[in-house]
Amino acid sequence: QVQLQESGPGLVKPSETLSLTCAVSGYSISSGYYWGWIRQPPGKGLEWIGSIYYSGRTYYNPSLKSRVTISVDTSKIQFSLKLSSVTAADTAVYYCARSHYGSGWFDPWGQGTLVTVSS
Amino acid sequence: QSALTQPASVSGSPGQSITISCTGTSSDVGSYNLVSWYQQHPGKAPKLMIYEVSKWPSGVSNRFSGSKSGNTASLTISGLQAEDEAEYYCCSYADSSTWVFGGGTKLTVL
Numbered sequence: 001q002v003q004l005q006e007s008g009p010g011l012v013k014p015s016e017t018l019s020l021t022c023a024v025s026g027y028s029i030s031s032g033y034y035w036g037w038i039r040q041p042p043g044k045g046l047e048w049i050g051s052i053y054y055s056g057r058t059y060y061n062p063s064l065k066s067r068v069t070i071s072v073d074t075s076k077i078q079f080s081l082k083l084s085s086v087t088a089a090d091t092a093v094y095y096c097a098r099s100h101y102g103s104g105w106f107d108p109w110g111q112g113t114l115v116t117v118s119s
Numbered sequence: 120q121s122a123l124t125q126p127a128s129v130s131g132s133p134g135q136s137i138t139i140s141c142t143g144t145s146s147d148v149g150s151y152n153l154v155s156w157y158q159q160h161p162g163k164a165p166k167l168m169i170y171e172v173s174k175w176p177s178g179v180s181n182r183f184s185g186s187k188s189g190n191t192a193s194l195t196i197s198g199l200q201a202e203d204e205a206e207y208y209c210c211s212y213a214d215s216s217t218w219v220f221g222g223g224t225k226l227t228v229l
Contacts, residue, residue, distance in 0.1 A: 045220060048217070048219065059205075061217060103170055106210070
């Protein structure tokens with residue numbers, strides 16, 4: 001059974017870089033699928049941030065592309081998100097999820113982690 | 120890349136059927152049969168309910184069904200139950216290998 005777990009600081013200062021990690025258990029990242037990050041500001045909807053294949057190929061949301069870096073560490077069975085120059089608008093619950101581009105789904109999802117941007 | 124358009128809220132009584140629409144453009148919903156739907160209860164992570172417009176993941180009730188016509192996809196829930204009360208989000212593959220979500224629809228079971 002595949003499980004994902006996000007981790008990282010819950011508080012980030014404005015203009016700094018948000019860094020999160022998603023640990024994958026029950027499945028080898030190197031076996032395939034894309035791995036994605038999605039966020040949800042408090043009381044608002046979901047926003048796709050980007051996805052990465054185990055080979056390192058990445059796709060990003062055009063609106064965030066200049067600030068986002070997603071990387072994968074197959075040996076550690078985890079993938080990571082870095083979002084630079086954060087502002088209060090980046091305050092959100094950040095989810096990681098496995099995704100299948102051919103069938104168009106995100107499943108399963110991690111439990112999510114709230115990141116607040118504040119000085 | 121704009122969010123897909125969903126109604127803010129829908130409601131229905133137990134046993135009834137409801138339909139949630141999800142309107143996109145020719146750059147996403149209209150061009151790809153890669154629409155998925157997610158159910159999210161308060162404080163929980165989203166759960167996949169439908170993928171590839173109308174397919175069920177293992178373990179999801181067939182009371183949930185999906186369809187698409189042109190730039191609009193729809194999720195129908197039949198035989199409404201109290202536990203169906205949640206927020207529902209559509210998601211579509213879009214040009215340039217990106218994904219776009221809808222704004223979400225709150226389903227209230229009366």
